Amino acid sequence: MITAKNLYKNFGKLKVLDGVSMEVASGEVSVLLGPSGSGKSTFLRCLNGLERIDSGEIIIDNVYLARNRKSIAEIRSEIGMVFQHYNLFPHLSVLQNLMLAQRVVRKRRVRKALEISRELLRKVGLSEKENSLPAELSGGQAQRVAIARALCMKPKIMLFDEPTSALDPVMTAEVLRVIRKLAGEGMTMVVISHEIDFARDVASMMHFMYNGRIIESAPPDNFLNSPRSEIIKEFLKIAK
Ligand SMILES: Nc1ncnc2c1ncn2[C@@H]1O[C@H](COP(=O)(O)OP(=O)(O)OP(=O)(O)O)[C@@H](O)[C@H]1O
Ligand SMILES: [Mg+2]
Incomplete structure (x- = not known):
């Protein structure tokens, strides 16, 4: 449903996406985490054409995201996006x-x-x-x-950018319950979240972004119990 291949993006001299690839099959949930400034939001925004990539390929449900309005509009109509601040x-x-x-x-x-x-x-x-x-x-x-x-x-796809990070624990639980329900119904999703228990339950794959790269991708059990990278081990200690 989602193919991102070798995405590169700079803001001026700053490399924000440095060769990011991700595949999400229909009905799968990808959870993306990583430190602040690592490029997570930028990646999500590129997926639905809110931000332009410098190079690489994005294919959403067999539609190639080209640089013309028509393909951007077509892709956006398939994707729902929810941000930290709800913008009602x-x-x-x-x-x-x-x-x-x-x-x-x-x-x-x-x-x-x-x-x-x-x-x-x-x-x-x-x-x-x-x-x-x-x-x-x-x-x-x-x-x-x-x-x-x-x-x-x-939409066929839902993208969530830290949907609960502005919320207290009770409200977080209410929102996560809704997202879990969507996962159960087979919605294809990419979720930026540091809610580890939630990720363990719903993620098909977890991905860790660091300095504009995905440095590790694994199913939640492997990712959480035996990450290869020391950076992730340290990160998870704090997140738990
Ligand atoms: N429109 C922009 N212009 C210039 N720099 C930007 C822009 N948007 C993001 N950046 C920079 O790109 C880098 C990645 O930002 P991004 O928002 O993708 O990080 P993030 O992983 O989502 O971080 P956070 O966890 O804090 O939300 C940061 O250094 C940020 O300052
Ligand atoms: Mg962000």
Whole structure:
């Protein structure tokens, strides 16, 4: 479903992606971790064309990500992305937030958009909040609305960039429960997260990024119990 081959990207003189490759098959969950500034967010942003790579290849569900708007638009329509800060429109209700892109991008009729919005609010456990404004939600609830909003577009892939790092433990658990459910339903996902227990449960593969490279990739048991790299051993000591 996702093929990233030999991605390179610089910001000025700074090498941010230094030959990154990753394959994610349909229904698999890749968990990406690594220290701050190692390039994780940049990698994710490149995958859906928010950021341009200098060289390398990205293929999403058999579509080659080229440098033209058409292919970027095509790829983005397959991918939902959720960030650390949920970026809901503050002046719109939960329901309006969910309906907006469906109406504008997917050109869905009001009734259809409403139906899908309510279905996904139910899924994230927030049916009773449809008329609330984002400011009236807890961080965990707002993040679940952001997830529902992304799911309304019926993406084939979901990308999560530290979806719980701004949340307290209770809200983190609420959000992770939703992501686990998606994993159980076979959604293909790349998740940047340092929640180790969560990663152990849902990851097909775990990847460690360091200075713009993925220095180790392994299934969670191997990755967590017997990482080869000393850097990862040290990192996991702190993360646990
Ligand atoms: N638009 C930009 N312009 C210039 N430099 C950037 C830009 N975006 C990111 N960088 C730099 O690229 C490097 C990688 O950033 P990135 O956000 O991908 O790291 P990260 O692994 O996601 O870190 P964190 O864990 O803190 O989120 C950092 O040194 C960052 O300062
Ligand atoms: Mg980041």
